[in-house]
Amino acid sequence: MGVVVATLALQLALPGEVAVRPWWLLPSLSALLVGALLLVNPGKMDHFSAVERVISLLVVAAVTLLNAGSAGQLVYGIATGTLTAAAGAVLISGGIVYWTNVVAFSLWYWEFDRGGPGRRALGHHVFPDLQFPQMADPDLADQDWEPSYLDYLYFSFTNAAAFSPTDVLPLRIWAKMTMMLQAAISLVLALMVVAWAINNLK
Structure with a gap:
């Protein structure tokens, strides 16, 4: 959850033109949900709990909603030429x-x-939705190896940077469609911000 909290804190650095208004609402809500999740289970997630599941999904939805709003305002401002923030601030945003x-x-x-x-x-699900290299080759890890959150963070980053699978393969339709959506959003953000930067940096 440290990554989530740090990422939410970064939202406070966004300029007013990009931040979702009121700027404090969704970060505060997300922080409350993270706190509730830690109260419900302060340790390792080694069991299934419906309450934890609901709170976790609410955290994810809040982070996604917050970023969707910021991304939409950033792209809209660049596309319409109404973004007045300094070039450095736009690149940081x-x-x-x-x-x-x-x-x-x-x-x-x-x-x-x-x-x-x-x-x-x-171990309720026999077949994986995402196949990590350690699952395909038993010589790469212990038989009971399980991906941690950082494995998913790395997978998400490589998909956003390469716009395609790298070492982790999507095996289910939901995973393929989610990867496609992420790659499309990342591509639009990269193209818009880079194009704006080339035109405005001096």
């Missing part, structure tokens, strides 16, 4: 929105691969 997009999708992958961390720990 683009980086924050891009990174938050990576974190948001990593949380969706984390929550839905084989039913989420609780069900993965219990």
Whole structure:
């Protein structure tokens, strides 16, 4: 959850033209949800709990909603020429929105691969939605190896940077469509911000 909290804190650095108004609402809501999740389960997620599942999904939805609003305002401002922030501020804003997009999708992958961390720990799902290299080759890891959140964060980042699978393969339709959506959003953000920067940096 440290990655989520740090990413939410970055939202406070967004200029007013990009930040979702009121700027404090969604970060505060997300912080409350993270706090509730830690109260429900302050340790390792090694069991399934419906309450934890609901709170976790609310955290993911809040982060996604917050970033979607910021991304929409950033792209709209660039496309219409109404963005008046300094070039450096726009580039930083683009980086924050891009990174938050990576974190948001990593949380969706984390929550839905084989039913989420609780069900993965219990081994309820035999077939994976995402195939990591350690699953394909028993010589690469222990037989009971399970991906951690950082594995999903790395997977999300490489998909956002390469716009395609790298070492992790999507095996289910939901995973393929989610990866396609993430790559499309990342591509639009990168193209818009880079094009604006080329035109405005001096």
